[in-house]
Amino acid sequence: MTSGLFTAQTDCDGYGVLARLYADYCRPNAGYPALDVSPFRHIDPNLAPFFKAIMDASAQDFGIKLRTVTGIEPFPDLIANGLMRVTGFSDGYVENVYPTTLRLQGFMKEDEDSLCAYIEQHVLRHPMLANKKDDWKFHLAQCCREISTNYDLHAQSGKPLYICGHYYDDAKELRVTLIDLGIGFLSPIRAFTQHTDAPITDACAAIEWALKRRNTIRDDAPRGNGLSDILAACESTKADLHIAGDGCHWWFEGRTGRSHAKTVPCFFRGATIHIVFR
Amino acid sequence: MPRRYPVFFEGQPFTLFSARKWLHLRPRARGYRVAVKNISQRTTMKVAVANIAGTQNPMRDVYAHKVHDCIRAVLLRGESVELDFSGVKNTVTRFMNMAFGRLVLADSSQYDGLVSIIDYGNASVGVKRLYENSLDLARNPQRVTAEQDAQRELSVLP
Numbered sequence: 001m002t003s004g005l006f007t008a009q010t011d012c013d014g015y016g017v018l019a020r021l022y023a024d025y026c027r028p029n030a031g032y033p034a035l036d037v038s039p040f041r042h043i044d045p046n047l048a049p050f051f052k053a054i055m056d057a058s059a060q061d062f063g064i065k066l067r068t069v070t071g072i073e074p075f076p077d078l079i080a081n082g083l084m085r086v087t088g089f090s091d092g093y094v095e096n097v098y099p100t101t102l103r104l105q106g107f108m109k110e111d112e113d114s115l116c117a118y119i120e121q122h123v124l125r126h127p128m129l130a131n132k133k134d135d136w137k138f139h140l141a142q143c144c145r146e147i148s149t150n151y152d153l154h155a156q157s158g159k160p161l162y163i164c165g166h167y168y169d170d171a172k173e174l175r176v177t178l179i180d181l182g183i184g185f186l187s188p189i190r191a192f193t194q195h196t197d198a199p200i201t202d203a204c205a206a207i208e209w210a211l212k213r214r215n216t217i218r219d220d221a222p223r224g225n226g227l228s229d230i231l232a233a234c235e236s237t238k239a240d241l242h243i244a245g246d247g248c249h250w251w252f253e254g255r256t257g258r259s260h261a262k263t264v265p266c267f268f269r270g271a272t273i274h275i276v277f278r
Numbered sequence: 279m280p281r282r283y284p285v286f287f288e289g290q291p292f293t294l295f296s297a298r299k300w301l302h303l304r305p306r307a308r309g310y311r312v313a314v315k316n317i318s319q320r321t322t323m324k325v326a327v328a329n330i331a332g333t334q335n336p337m338r339d340v341y342a343h344k345v346h347d348c349i350r351a352v353l354l355r356g357e358s359v360e361l362d363f364s365g366v367k368n369t370v371t372r373f374m375n376m377a378f379g380r381l382v383l384a385d386s387s388q389y390d391g392l393v394s395i396i397d398y399g400n401a402s403v404g405v406k407r408l409y410e411n412s413l414d415l416a417r418n419p420q421r422v423t424a425e426q427d428a429q430r431e432l433s434v435l436p
């Protein structure tokens with residue numbers, strides 16, 4: 001990573017910065033013994049899954065086993081949400097000390113019971129969400145459940161789905177980040193649509209295609225409402241939805257009801273989803 | 279050792295007739311726990327989703343296949359089904375589509391005529407919403423797409 005002060009927030013620019021970090025580490029003969037976050041001035045705590053995913057991807061693709069995480073001390077929220085526990089470097093670090101923290105955890109596809117327990121105990125009983133209405137909480141929980149149960153079908157990844165969140169008291173927002181190390185949106189959708197009248201060839205179009213109700217790459221049952229229902233839930237609760245992968249960052253602004261897409265030169269493997277509940 | 283009676287005849291006396299009926303139904307039930315609500319009518323089966331799936335959180339396809347196969351077997355016999363969602367705490371769209379949407383897609387008129395809901399259980403709001411959404415998806419293949427497309431404006435930033 002080049003020197004300088006970087007800011008990683010839950011938006012398109014933050015995704016680009018972390019994707020550069022990912023590209024820097026996940027290459028042959030990278031030669032870094034540690035994942036160094038000291039060039040960062042600020043990291044949104046809910047972006048902690050990026051660092052675990054970088055470690056997983058570098059080990060899986062290039063056999064690079066990072067031995068520690070350095071420069072983490074200025075980011076107590078990242079320690080509090082369990083990044084050091086999940087990465088295996090928890091010695092000397094204490095997690096879950098802040099009421100704003102939504103702990104980092106990974107779930108395999110067969111972990112639906114532990115996922116539901118996580119949502120019930122950590123998400124819905126989050127101290128900062130005590131005043132939220134039941135309908136709002138249902139949308140929040142359902143979004144997490146839908147993404148978590150569908151990722152194994154679409155991502156085709158043997159790695160877990162990582163979830164982490166953080167409540168931002170000043171903005172009154174709960175930002176939740178979900179990351180999988182799968183094949184992303186473009187590859188399966190391009191293969192599925194290549195012989196149709198409207199073949200999908202770029203990442204932004206693939207994400208938009210996946211968001212349309214009834215669009216699905218499988219025909220064994222009526223499908224294609226999982227992601228569109230999440231978007232509808234975001235529309236009804238005025239939440240932001242960010243989907244990134246394969247060189248595109250697509251996002252929906254709940255306050256304005258507008259969606260945007262932007263190509264990013266550096267991108268992360270698999271799919272990244274942020275949901276900003278407010 | 280207490281004597282175990284078959285679960286098919288809850289609340290019914292264990293008679294020679296009911297035993298014959300039990301022996302008749304058992305192989306068709308494919309080993310899943312199925313309860314007959316009213317044996318005197320012999321046409322309505324109460325299907326407890328949580329019992330058949332074997333979990334309070336039926337979210338994966340493996341649970342959906344169990345529920346789908348159970349209901350399908352009953353419908354093939356020409357009997358009607360009463361779905362009982364009590365005990366289901368958490369579920370997802372994918373489960374609903376695989377368990378119920380497939381049946382509607384195969385024959386929506388048969389499904390509408392023979393399948394009814396008797397209880398949405400504790401998670402009534404969420405389960406009811408997901409169930410109806412899934413059935414709507416299967417019944418109306420293209421209805422919503424154009425409306426949603428018209429509402430959504432995409433602006434690609436440089």
